[in-house]
Amino acid sequence: MEKFKTLTSTIIPLANEDIDTDQIIPARFLKSTTREGFGKNLFRDWRFDSEGDLKEDFILNDPSYSGSILVAGKNFGCGSSREHAAWALYDFGFRAIVSSYFADIFKGNALNNGLLPVQVSDAFLETIFELVKQDKNTTLKIELIDQQISISETKNTEKFNINAYKKTCLLNGYDDIDYLISKKSQIEQFEQTHKEF
Amino acid sequence: MGKTLFEKVWDSHIVDSVESEQEILYIDRHFIHEVTSPQAFEGIRRRGIGLFRKNKIVATADHNVPTKDQHLPIKDVLSKLQVDTLIQNCKDFGIDLYGLGHPYQGIVHVIGPELGITKPGMTIVCGDSHTSTHGAFGAIAFGIGTSQVEQVMATQCLLLERPKTMRITINGELDRGVSSKDIILYIISKLSTAGGTGYFVEYAGFAITSLSMEARMTICNMSIEMGARGGMIAPDAITFEYIKGRDFAPDGAALEEAVKYWKTLYSDEDACFDKEYTFEAESIPPMITYGTNPGMGIGIDETIPKNDSDSFKKSLKYMNLEAGTYLLNKKIDHVFIGSCTNSRIEDLRIVAEYVKGKQKADHVKAMIVPGSKQVEKQAREEGIHQVLADAGFELREPGCSACLGMNEDKIPDGEYCVSTSNRNFEGRQGPGARTMLVSPLTAAIIAIEGKIVDTRNFVNKIATA
Numbered sequence: 001m002e003k004f005k006t007l008t009s010t011i012i013p014l015a016n017e018d019i020d021t022d023q024i025i026p027a028r029f030l031k032s033t034t035r036e037g038f039g040k041n042l043f044r045d046w047r048f049d050s051e052g053d054l055k056e057d058f059i060l061n062d063p064s065y066s067g068s069i070l071v072a073g074k075n076f077g078c079g080s081s082r083e084h085a086a087w088a089l090y091d092f093g094f095r096a097i098v099s100s101y102f103a104d105i106f107k108g109n110a111l112n113n114g115l116l117p118v119q120v121s122d123a124f125l126e127t128i129f130e131l132v133k134q135d136k137n138t139t140l141k142i143e144l145i146d147q148q149i150s151i152s153e154t155k156n157t158e159k160f161n162i163n164a165y166k167k168t169c170l171l172n173g174y175d176d177i178d179y180l181i182s183k184k185s186q187i188e189q190f191e192q193t194h195k196e197f
Numbered sequence: 198m199g200k201t202l203f204e205k206v207w208d209s210h211i212v213d214s215v216e217s218e219q220e221i222l223y224i225d226r227h228f229i230h231e232v233t234s235p236q237a238f239e240g241i242r243r244r245g246i247g248l249f250r251k252n253k254i255v256a257t258a259d260h261n262v263p264t265k266d267q268h269l270p271i272k273d274v275l276s277k278l279q280v281d282t283l284i285q286n287c288k289d290f291g292i293d294l295y296g297l298g299h300p301y302q303g304i305v306h307v308i309g310p311e312l313g314i315t316k317p318g319m320t321i322v323c324g325d326s327h328t329s330t331h332g333a334f335g336a337i338a339f340g341i342g343t344s345q346v347e348q349v350m351a352t353q354c355l356l357l358e359r360p361k362t363m364r365i366t367i368n369g370e371l372d373r374g375v376s377s378k379d380i381i382l383y384i385i386s387k388l389s390t391a392g393g394t395g396y397f398v399e400y401a402g403f404a405i406t407s408l409s410m411e412a413r414m415t416i417c418n419m420s421i422e423m424g425a426r427g428g429m430i431a432p433d434a435i436t437f438e439y440i441k442g443r444d445f446a447p448d449g450a451a452l453e454e455a456v457k458y459w460k461t462l463y464s465d466e467d468a469c470f471d472k473e474y475t476f477e478a479e480s481i482p483p484m485i486t487y488g489t490n491p492g493m494g495i496g497i498d499e500t501i502p503k504n505d506s507d508s509f510k511k512s513l514k515y516m517n518l519e520a521g522t523y524l525l526n527k528k529i530d531h532v533f534i535g536s537c538t539n540s541r542i543e544d545l546r547i548v549a550e551y552v553k554g555k556q557k558a559d560h561v562k563a564m565i566v567p568g569s570k571q572v573e574k575q576a577r578e579e580g581i582h583q584v585l586a587d588a589g590f591e592l593r594e595p596g597c598s599a600c601l602g603m604n605e606d607k608i609p610d611g612e613y614c615v616s617t618s619n620r621n622f623e624g625r626q627g628p629g630a631r632t633m634l635v636s637p638l639t640a641a642i643i644a645i646e647g648k649i650v651d652t653r654n655f656v657n658k659i660a661t662a
Contacts, residue, residue, distance in 0.1 A: 017508040018390055018490050022622040027603040031261060031275035033235035033282045035343075045624045050610065073508065075391040078424060078490070079622060080601075081326040082233065083342035104394055104426055105326060109342035163358060164217035175344070180352040181246070183213065183221060187354055190212040196225050197318060197447070197455035 002114045003173040007095055008141045008152070010067035013132045014059060019072055020079035021106060025088040027080075038084050039091030064136050071098045071128050071140075076117075077106025086110045096142050098149065100125045111166050112175065118142055118149055124158045127151070144170060199465025201362050202431050203397050206337045206462065210320045212354055219356050225319040227253055227349045228305045229292070231283040232260040232603070233324030237347035238286040248290050250353045255314060256287050256294040259304045260325075261603050264566050264593035267297050276604060301444075303569020303595040306330035306537040310414060311571050313443025317432035317459040322349060327537045327619065329420040332429035333413035334436055335462045337397070339427040360426050361471040363396040364464070367404035369478035374652040376547075377412035378539060378617065378636035380404065381419040382484035384476070386494035393425030396472065399464060400430050404478035410439040411543035418538045419619050422491040431463040483652035485524060486621045486634040488512040493621070497639065498525060498651045515623050516631050517611075524633075524649045528560070531614035532644040533626070535566030535593075536600035539617035539637045542575050548590075548641040549581040551656075557589035558647025564591045564606070566598040590644070602627040615643045 029041040046058050054061045070089065076099040077085060086109040089097065096116040110117045120128075131151060132138040139152040144167060150157040162170075169175065180187075200208070212221040229237075234256070241248065248254065261276045271277040280297065287294035295301035301308055306327055309315040317335035322328060324346045331338035345355055365384060385392075398420050405413070413430050420428030437456050440446045447455050464470075482496030489512040495501065501513070503520040513520060534540070534548055545567065557563045565585055567573040573595060576582050582592055599606040600618035607627030608614040614632050617640050621632040635643070639652045646655075 015507065016511065017506070018492075020490065020620075020622045022601075022620070022625050026624055026628075027260075027601040030232050030603065031273075031279055033279060034239065035236045045628050050628060075394075075424070078390050079326065079421075079620060081324060081340035081342055083236075083324075083344060086342070101391055101394070103391070103424055105340055105342060105421075109344065112342060112344035163219065165215070165219045165356075176356045177240075177244070177344075177348050177351050180221065180348055180354055180356060183354070184249075184352065187212055187221070187223070187249075187352055190223055194210075194223060197316060197458050 001173045001175050004095065004114055004116055004144055004170040006141070006143050007068065008139060009069045010137055010139050011069045011071045011128070011132060012059060012065045012067055013129055014070060014072045015129055017073035018075045018078055021077055021082050021085040022079055024077070024085040025082065030082060030084050035087050037091065038088035039093070042088040042092045068093055068095045069098060069140050069142070070094050071125070074099055074101040074122070076102050078103040081105045083109040083113070086113045086115050090115050098125070098128065098140065111170065114170065114173070116142065116144065116170065118160050120149060120158050120160060124156065127156055198469060199467040201464040201468040201470060202335060202399055202429060202462055203337065203362050204468070206318055206320065206335070207359065209318070218358050220359055221354050222320060222357050223354055224322050224349050225253065226255065226314060226321045228309060228321070228323035228328070229254060229256045229346065230260055230305050230325065231258045231279045233343050234286065234346055235279065235282045236343045237350055238290070240347040241350050244351070246351055248350050251291050253353060254292045254350070255309070256283060256292050257302055257305050257308055258283055258296045259595070260597045260601065262297055262596045263604055264596045264598045264606055267594045273605070300570050303571065304537045304540065304597055306418065307541060307568030307572065310334065310410070311443065311569060313440055313446030316440060316455070317436060318462050322355065326421040327418050329427040330414050330418040330537055332417040332420065332427050333410060335429055335432035335459070337427060337429065340421065360397040361395050363393065363398045363425070363472040364470045365398055365400050366402040366473070366475045367400070367478050368402045368475065369404055371404055371478045371481065372653065374483055374638060374656040375481055376636045376638055377408055377415045379481055379484045381416045382486065382491065382494045382634060383481045385419065385423045385492050386484070387476070388423045388474070390422060390490045390492040391424045393420065393423035396425050398425045398428040400428060405430060406433060409543060410435060411541045414541070415538055419491065422619060432459045483636065483639050485639065485649065487516060487518055487524060489515055489621055489623045491619065491621060491634060494634070497649065525651065527613070527649045529615050529643055529648060530560070530562065530612040531608050532561055532563040532640050533599045533614055533616040533618065534564070534637055534640050535568070535598050536618035537568065537597070538619040540566060540568030540572065542572050544617065544637040545572065545576050545581050546579070547637050549584040551638060551641040552588040552590070552645060553584050555588055555645050557644045561644055561647050562591070563589060563644040564593060564599065566593040567595050569595050599626050601625060602630070608632070615640050
C-alpha cells in the first residue's frame, strides 16, 4: 500500500447523496480476477451512455474539473461490499474522498487501499460545494498527521477523525495482514480453548 | 450489567484487544465465491503464505453463473474465467467447493443455513454485504472487502473496531398479506439507508420471534440496507428445530451440548443497547419501493412523498415517477423472484400457493430463480415447479441472477421490475432498469394482475413469512 501523508489538490464535486457502490462500479464490470484496471469503468453508467459515448453533462467528463480529491454527498459508498469500488476510485486517480458520511464497509475498504476517506461536517461539505461552484480551481489540503482538512482559498479548516491504528498504517504504508500475521502464535493459543458448537 | 446477544458472541471471539480500539476477532466460518475471492488468493500467493485454516472455508459459485443450461460450459468468457479461477484456487489450496453441478451449489447465504453450516454463536464472514443473513441464527455475520478476505485466509482473524449495538423491537402481530420482507422494508424506510451505520442490530419482539427461520433470514439479510454491519436474532426452539438433521449439523450428544450453549445466547434483561427503536406490527403495511435506494419505500396504497432535495428528484426522474402520485394500478413489465433475500423454499411455496391455477398477465415476464440446488430439488418434489410453470413463470437454475445483473439476466432499459431482491439502486438489475422491491407474496400477486395492487385485497389469511 502507498503511504499517505499530505495531499493538496483541486477537487471534483459530486453532490449526490447516498452514492452506492453499484454506481461507483456496476456489477457487470466485476468480472476481472485482478485488482487492476477498474478505473475505466468508474461511474460507468453516469459517465457513458448505452452506446459507450461520454455523457457530457456528467462532471467527470467536464475537463474544467480535475484533481485527486472527490467531494461527494453524504452516505458515500453504501450498498455492496465490493472492494472494486475502492480500487476503481484509486485506479482512476483519486487519493481521498471527502463526504459528511461514509458507509462502513466502503470506509474500511478505502483505508485498506490507501484511499483516505475524510469525514467532514455537513456545513463544511456545503461550503466546499458552494466555493467550487464559484471557482473550479478550489483547492483542498489534507494533512493526515494533524488530521486536518483546509480550503486553500478561504483558510476554512476542520479536524477529522481517523482510527489511530489506521492512521499509522496509512502514514507508513502498512496493511492489516502484516500485523495479524505477527500475532499468529497468539491466534493459535486462542484456538486451544475456543470451542465452536 | 448484563450483556447483549451481540456482546456475548463477540466477546467469546476476541483473541486480543490491541491499541487504538481495534480488536482481533476470530472467525469461525468463511464463505467465499468467485467474484470477491480471486484477488485475495492472488495476495496469498504473492506473500508466499498458505491458508491458515482451510477447513473453515466453504466455497460456492453464485454471483456470476448463468441460470440457464448450467450443465453446459459458461458462454461468457470473463464469467467462465472467474468461475474457473475459483475452481483452480479451491483445488490448489484444498478448499471444499460446491460449484456448478454440485448438489449443494447455490447462493452462498442460502446454502450456509440449509446445509447446517451456519449455527448460533458463530462468527461468519464472506466477501458479500448480505452475509448479515446468517445473523438470523444468532451468529455474528457480516460482509467484508477482498483485503479482509485475504486477512481471514491468512490468519482466520480480522482487525476490527467494535460496532455499537442497536435493538429494534417489533411488537404485536402482522396484518394479513404482510410478511417479513415488509417488516424490513418498513424499518429501512423509517431509519433510512444510513440509519444503522456503525451499529450491529438485534431484532426482537413477538412479530420477530413468531417468524420461521426463512423469514428471519430475510430480515437479517437486509440489515446492510440501513447501513448496519449486521443483524441478529436470538436463537430459540424454532432455530434449533431448523438446524436439527441438516447435513453438517451436529447430532446426538454433540447437538445436545450445542443446544445447551445456544440457549445462553440472548440479550440479558439488564443489557444496555446504544440505541433502541420500537415499532408496532399492526402499523406495517405491505411495502413497495418507489426510488433508487431501499430506504425509499412506502405502504403499497400510499402516495410517493414530496421532497425538494436534488438527490430525491434525480431518483424519481430515473424511475419516471412523480411525487404525490399513487403506485397502485401502475403497469409492470417484469417480476423477479429470487436473490439471497427471498429465494428459499418457503418463498417459493408462498408464490406457488397464490398462483396455483392462475395465469400470469400476458405482458409480464415472470422469472423465478431458486436460491440453491437443494431448493430447486425440494420445489420439484413438492410439485411447486409444475405449479409455477403452469402459471407462466420461467424457472431458472440457482444463482444471484437479476438481483445484481452480473450475468445475462438483466432487466431492459426503462422497464419496471417488481423484485423480491434487496437493492433498487440505479442500474442494479441492468442499465436503466427500474426496480421496485416487494415481498414474494406481493410479487406473485402483481405477476398475475400485471399491475401494482394492494396485497391485502387478494389474500384472506395471514402470510407467515
